[in-house]
Amino acid sequence: MSSKESIIRQPLVTGENITYAKVTDDILLPVENKPNKAWWIGFTIAGLGALLWVVSVGYTFWEGIGVWGLNKTVGWAWDITDFVWWVGIGHAGTLISAVLLIFKQNWRNSINRSAEAMTIFAVICAATYVVAHMGRPWLAYWIFPIPNQFGSLWVNFNSPLVWDAFAISTYFTVSLVFWFCGLLPDIATVRDRATGLKRKIYSILSLGWNGSVKTWQRFEIVALILAGISTPLVLSVHTIVSMDFATSIVPGWHTTIFPPYFVAGAIFSGFAMVQTLLLVLRKVMNFEDYITMFHIEAMNIIILVTGSIVGIAYLTELFIAWYSGSEYELYAFQNRIGGPYAWAYWSMMTCNVISPQLFWFKKIRTSIPISWVLSIVVNIGMWFERFVIIVTSLHRDYLPSSWAMFYPTWVDVGIFVGSVGLFFTLFLLFLRFLPGIAVAEVKMLLKSSSLQHKKKQIEEGLFPADQVEFFKERLDMYDSVTEEEISEIQN
């Protein structure tokens, strides 16, 4: 329990007089009370967005995909761009909940819940494009191996598009199960503090959780194994998404670098989205003591690392386009750099390669407004990455007589903007009805990684003076710890 953690490690939970009861009270505040104005404003805007999504998708289903800006040459554009964008965003949630659990990174404990929720909602948004782009969405079940009315003709299991159907549906199911299992103890907490109908509903959702020794033991094993299998799963999902392109022979798509490059890009954009959401969430919901500057900085470092991997991948692509000696491949890239879509290419380069490099500076890494703006810039850049890959490769391929441009219609834009609205609607509903931070997991940190506990240990004289000094220096960046509190720490 009160494990002796090195003082060199920064605290993961700050705040005075933090007790188990206070953790519960703080985190359940938005769930147990009527939502505030900020929530209603956000929900109204997001709801209007979701409405736009319903209208645009409904219109697409009614009229057919001819209402999109697609043409004979560019048969895939905004739909698949948005699909890959959303799936990519989803990946950070699994990364935080699974990979960081395997590596015992305790800072995941206060951000995993909302990141997993983000994963689920992002995958829902992505899945809607898969269905919407089919043209005849009522036949969507044809992608699954069901013996159909044409006899025993099966789906083509050699096609990455079929792999994708399996990968995305497995990913969604496993993420949902992982999220729900993690929620059980917290739903039980809400249940035991509620009354009346609310208690009944949460009682059903909690599946009768009671927190006995055996339950917790199995819970932890389940979490660990789900993390272990989710890690290769998440890598496989974006690998397979990239194979939708890489196994074709379109110049600019037919490259072996795609799987790792797509996975890095997915983590990059996903962490940016987590950052966008959490920076607002911690302020509006008063979670500053749980989602600290340490979390923000750590996520910015991941954005920096994955952003650099993505940058190297872009440069490698360019180099290979020239070095391979394939004139079509070379032209595809010349066209990206200087063709009619050059503005998209250079937007992508600026947003994804240059902007994350700013995170080398500690001042920028620990500045909330700059981090927030950069996280949005990264997401814009990652949208352009998919647009560049998909549209610039398709609009000019082997046959110059078929070259064409792609222009989106209001339906394309409506579905995209609408899906963002849908995402935020679901996310805000989640924050209203379920604990936005894993209550039980944060409680585990109180007697090891909280500032209060570390202060107590310092007072007991457990650590050498120079280490305490180092600890105090690093507390400077925390916006939830005042100068006075830092100066109070005496060895």
Next chain:
Amino acid sequence: MSNIKYILGSFADPDQMMDGIDKLQKNNIEIYDCFTPMPIHGIEAKLGVKPSRLPIVAFCFAVLGAILGFSLLYYTMVHDWPMNIGGKPAFAAPAFVPVTFEVTILLCALGMVATFFFRNHLFPGRAPRVMDIRATDDRFILAVDAKTNTDHELIDSLLKEAGAVEVKHNERKYISYE
């Protein structure tokens, strides 16, 4: 004979609860169970709770998933309706890997979680077997069966000594959710 069924030691601190376990065990008092708002590492060893066999279950389901996934592919692509795709062999083993892998993961996850729910009797509509309402909030509850351990005063004093905030003598095993 009293009607007390369970004696609950309610602790505000997990370390004190662990201390309480030690104290009771030294006096040969058997502990029924502990209910905590968070996982307590090392408590299983103390209470002699056997390691979970869920990893074995997960492995079996994963193997089953791999067999089922591969069988599906082999049956459809090779046996039932082999297709000539660019003259390539019907049994294109590398192309079978992704789907087999996904089915393996899916069955492993669902099978393991279903087993977890089944073994712990977790299902929608299950009446929660909770002994103290604050066990999911801020209290660490140590429960002793009062029928088999008759020296109630000793249990009380040991729990208090360990730092229990409150000691309850419950005539009902579980609290009512009605």
